[in-house]
Amino acid sequence: xxxxxxxxxxxxxxxxxxxxxxxxSFCLLEISAQRRKNVRRSSGKVYNNFAHNIxxxxxxxxxxxxxxxxxxxxxxATGENYKYPDITDYPDHDACISCHRQQFFRGARPSICSICxxxxxPRDKARFAFPVxxxxxxxxxxxxxxxxxxxxxxxxxxxxxDNNIAAAHFVNAKFTPAxxxxxxxxxxxxxxxxxxxxxxxxxxxxxxxxxxLVALETGLVIASHKEKFTALAGHFKTVPNGHNSCFNCHxxxxxxxxxECAGCHILRNKPLVESNVIERLSLKFNHDEAxxxxxxxxxxxxxxxxxxxxxxxxxxxxxxxVPIFTCATSSCHSKQVKGEISQRNDDLAERGKNPQYxxxxxxxxxxxxxxxxxxxxxxxxxK
Amino acid sequence: xxxxxxxxxxxxxxxxxxxxxxxxxxxxxxxxMVEQKKGSVRFTAKFEINGKSxxxxxxxxxxxxGSRQQNAELLKNIAETSVTSRxxxxxxxxxxxxxxxxxxxxxxxxxxxxxxxxxxxxxxEEALSVPEFAAAYNIGLREYRQSALALKWITTNLPxxxxxxxxxxxxxxxxxxxxxxxxxxxxxxxxxxxxxxKAAGFQSIMTDRLGxxxxxxxxxxxxxxxKKETYLITNLLPIVFGDTGYVWTCEVEIDPDKPQxxxxxxxxxxxxxxxxxxxxxxxxxxxxxxxxxxEKPAEAN
Numbered sequence: 001x002x003x004x005x006x007x008x009x010x011x012x013x014x015x016x017x018x019x020x021x022x023x024x025s026f027c028l029l030e031i032s033a034q035r036r037k038n039v040r041r042s043s044g045k046v047y048n049n050f051a052h053n054i055x056x057x058x059x060x061x062x063x064x065x066x067x068x069x070x071x072x073x074x075x076x077a078t079g080e081n082y083k084y085p086d087i088t089d090y091p092d093h094d095a096c097i098s099c100h101r102q103q104f105f106r107g108a109r110p111s112i113c114s115i116c117x118x119x120x121x122p123r124d125k126a127r128f129a130f131p132v133x134x135x136x137x138x139x140x141x142x143x144x145x146x147x148x149x150x151x152x153x154x155x156x157x158x159x160x161x162d163n164n165i166a167a168a169h170f171v172n173a174k175f176t177p178a179x180x181x182x183x184x185x186x187x188x189x190x191x192x193x194x195x196x197x198x199x200x201x202x203x204x205x206x207x208x209x210x211x212x213l214v215a216l217e218t219g220l221v222i223a224s225h226k227e228k229f230t231a232l233a234g235h236f237k238t239v240p241n242g243h244n245s246c247f248n249c250h251x252x253x254x255x256x257x258x259x260e261c262a263g264c265h266i267l268r269n270k271p272l273v274e275s276n277v278i279e280r281l282s283l284k285f286n287h288d289e290a291x292x293x294x295x296x297x298x299x300x301x302x303x304x305x306x307x308x309x310x311x312x313x314x315x316x317x318x319x320x321x322v323p324i325f326t327c328a329t330s331s332c333h334s335k336q337v338k339g340e341i342s343q344r345n346d347d348l349a350e351r352g353k354n355p356q357y358x359x360x361x362x363x364x365x366x367x368x369x370x371x372x373x374x375x376x377x378x379x380x381x382x383k
Numbered sequence: 384x385x386x387x388x389x390x391x392x393x394x395x396x397x398x399x400x401x402x403x404x405x406x407x408x409x410x411x412x413x414x415x416m417v418e419q420k421k422g423s424v425r426f427t428a429k430f431e432i433n434g435k436s437x438x439x440x441x442x443x444x445x446x447x448x449g450s451r452q453q454n455a456e457l458l459k460n461i462a463e464t465s466v467t468s469r470x471x472x473x474x475x476x477x478x479x480x481x482x483x484x485x486x487x488x489x490x491x492x493x494x495x496x497x498x499x500x501x502x503x504x505x506x507x508e509e510a511l512s513v514p515e516f517a518a519a520y521n522i523g524l525r526e527y528r529q530s531a532l533a534l535k536w537i538t539t540n541l542p543x544x545x546x547x548x549x550x551x552x553x554x555x556x557x558x559x560x561x562x563x564x565x566x567x568x569x570x571x572x573x574x575x576x577x578x579x580x581k582a583a584g585f586q587s588i589m590t591d592r593l594g595x596x597x598x599x600x601x602x603x604x605x606x607x608x609x610k611k612e613t614y615l616i617t618n619l620l621p622i623v624f625g626d627t628g629y630v631w632t633c634e635v636e637i638d639p640d641k642p643q644x645x646x647x648x649x650x651x652x653x654x655x656x657x658x659x660x661x662x663x664x665x666x667x668x669x670x671x672x673x674x675x676x677x678e679k680p681a682e683a684n
Contacts, residue, residue: 082531149589189502249500251539254547303589307597310589323599325643381642 047103047112052138053267061261064095074244086243089130090116136271142264145309192302195245196237198288234288282365328382340364341382344375420603420639426616427647428594432624438594442622446598447564447615448571448584450634451658454615457567458632462660464556466621466628469497472549474668484514489673498547504537515545560619575604603639611636621662633657
C-alpha cells in the first residue's frame with residue numbers, strides 16, 4: 001500500500017513538474033521572440049505618422065491639445081460672418097518631445113517633423129492644415145439627439161395658448177427659405193436646422209445605403225443600369241463639420257466643455273476613411289423640390305418623415321431612414337408608391353414567364369441599382 | 384514506471400472540477416422558443432379639456448410592455464411624483480435671493496420657452512433688453528471682442544441655474560421614472576421570453592406638431608389564444624394645463640397584423656382604457672406683467 005501511494009505521489013509530481021517545465025520554457029521562448037521583434041521594430045521604425053490609438057498616446061486630450069489655439073470662421077443664420085475660438089492647430093513641440101527627443105534630433109531631416117510640417121527644415125514653420133484633410137478619421141462623434149431634442153422642444157403649454165406663438169420649439173423644420181421666414185415674421189425656434197441645412201454647391205456621387213443588408217435576388221439583377229440620374233446638392237442636408245455647432249453652448253460652462261474632448265470624440269478601434277459617397281436608398285427624394293407655385297414641396301417638419309430620430313440616443317444607433325409608410329400613407333405619394341409596388345409584383349410575375357424580361361419598377365424613389373434588390377418586408381406591408 | 388491508471392486518478396478530479404466550473408458559468412437554460420412578431424403604432428396625442436380639443440405636440444410618450452396591473456409599481460411611483468412648473472422654478476430662485484429680472488420671465492413667457500436654449504437671441508437690442516442676457520452678452524464681448532460672437536454664444540455666459548436649471552430639475556424627476564419604466568419593460572420581457580435585452584419592452588417617442596408619433600418594430604409575444612399583446616402608453620411626467628398636471632397611462636393592444644394601427648389618446652380616454660393622474664400644482668406662481676416695455680441696460684465698453 002505504501003509503495004503504491006509513493007508511486008502515485010511520484011507520478012503526480014512528475015506530471016506537475018513536466019507541465020510546469022513545458023509552460024515556463026514556452027513563456028521564455030515567447031518573451032525572447034517578442035524582444036527580438038521589438039528590437040527589430042524600434043530599429044526600423046519610421047516616425048512619419050501619428051496615431052491616437054496606440055497605448056502611449058491614450059492620454060488625456062489636454063495633455064497635448066490646448067483649446068483654443070486660434071480662430072475659425074462661421075456664418076450666422078442671417079449670413080453674417082463671425083470668428084470663433086477653436087482648435088485650429090497642432091499641439092506644441094512640448095507635447096511630443098518628452099517621449100520623442102531621440103527622433104526630434106535624428107539626422108538632418110528627422111522624419112517625425114513631416115507629421116505636422118510641410119517642409120522638414122528648421123527655418124520653415126509651415127504646417128499642414130489642421131485637422132489633416134483626407135486623413136482617416138480616428139474618432140467617431142457622440143451626439144445624443146434625444147437629449148438635445150428635449151432641451152429645445154421642452155416647454156409644456158402656457159395656461160392660455162396664444163395662436164400667434166408657436167406652441168413649441170421643434171417647429172416646422174425650416175425648409176422655408178430665410179427670406180420667406182422673415183416675411184412671415186415667425187419666431188425662429190431652435191430645431192434640426194441649427195445643425196442640418198440644405199447642402200449647396202457640391203454634387204455628390206451616390207450609392208445606396210447598406211447594400212450588404214439587401215441581398216441580390218438571384219436572376220433578377222438588372223443587367224445594365226442605363227438610367228442616368230444625378231443627385232443634386234439640394235437633395236441632401238448637411239451635417240456639422242466643425243466645432244461652431246457645439247461650442248455655442250458647450251464652450252465654457254455646459255459640459256462637455258471645449259476641454260472635455262472625450263465627451264464627444266470617441267476613439268475608433270479602426271480609423272474610418274471618409275468618403276464622398278452618400279449612402280441613401282431613396283436617392284430621388286429631393287428635400288429642396290419646389291411645387292409649380294414655387295413653394296417647397298416637402299415643407300413638413302423633419303420628424304414627420306424621419307420618425308425614428310426622436311427615439312435615438314446617439315449617432316451610432318441613429319437610424320435616419322424614412323420608413324416607406326410615411327410616404328405611402330400620405331396624400332401626395334400614396335398612389336405612386338402603391339402603383340410602383342404593384343407594378344413590381346407584375347414585373348416579377350412576367351419575369352417568371354420570360355427570363356429576358358427587364359424589370360423597370362421602383363424608379364419613382366430609387367435608382368435602378370436599388371430596384372434590382374429584393375423587395376424588403378417593409379414594402380411588402382404597404383397595402 | 385507510471386501506469387495509465389495513475390494518470391486517470393490524477394486527471395479525473397481536474398476534469399470534474401473544470402466541467403463543474405464550466406457548468407456554473409453557463410446562463411440558466413433559456414425559456415422555450417416563443418413566437419415573436421413585430422407591430423407598429425401611429426399614436427395621436429390629443430385630448431379634450433373644458434370641451435376644447437388640445438394637441439399634445441412635442442411631448443415625450445413612452446411605450447412599456449405589460450398592462451396597468453403588471454406595471455402597478457411604476458404607476459404607484461407616477462402617482463407619488465410631484466411636479467414644479469417653470470414659473471415656480473424661477474419664482475423659487477427669486478425667493479431664495481437669486482436676482483431674476485421681470486424681463487427674463489417675460490422673455491420666456493412670450494416666447495413660450497422653458498429655457499434660453501429654445502431660440503437664439505437674434506439682435507444686440509434684444510440681448511440688451513433682458514438684464515440676464517445683457518450681462519452674458521457683455522461678458523462675451525469682453526472675452527471674444529466681437530459683437531456677433533458674444534450674441535451667438537450668449538448662453539455660454541449665462542449662470543447655469545437660469546440657463547438650464549429647470550431642465551436639469553425636470554430631468555432628475557423624469558430620469559427616475561424612466562429607469563423604473565425601463566426596468567418594468569425588461570422585467571416583463573424576461574418573464575415572457577427569458578431575454579434580458581435592455582431595449583426590449585420599452586420605447587420612447589416625441590410627438591410632432593400635430594401630436595403624432597410612431598412606435599415602430601414593437602416586440603409582440605402574444606399570450607395564448609390572442610394574437611395581440613398589451614402595452615402601456617404613458618407620458619410619465621405631467622403635462623401641465625393651467626394649475627393641473629396630467630399623466631395618462633393607457634392600455635393598448637398591439638396587433639402585429641395591423642401595421643401602423645391608429646391609436647388616439649382621446650379615444651383611449653373615451654373607451655376608459657386610461658388611468659389619468661391629475662396633479663394639482665403645489666403652487667401657482669404668478670408672472671410679472673409682461674405688457675410693459677422693458678428698460679434697456681447699458682452695453683459694456
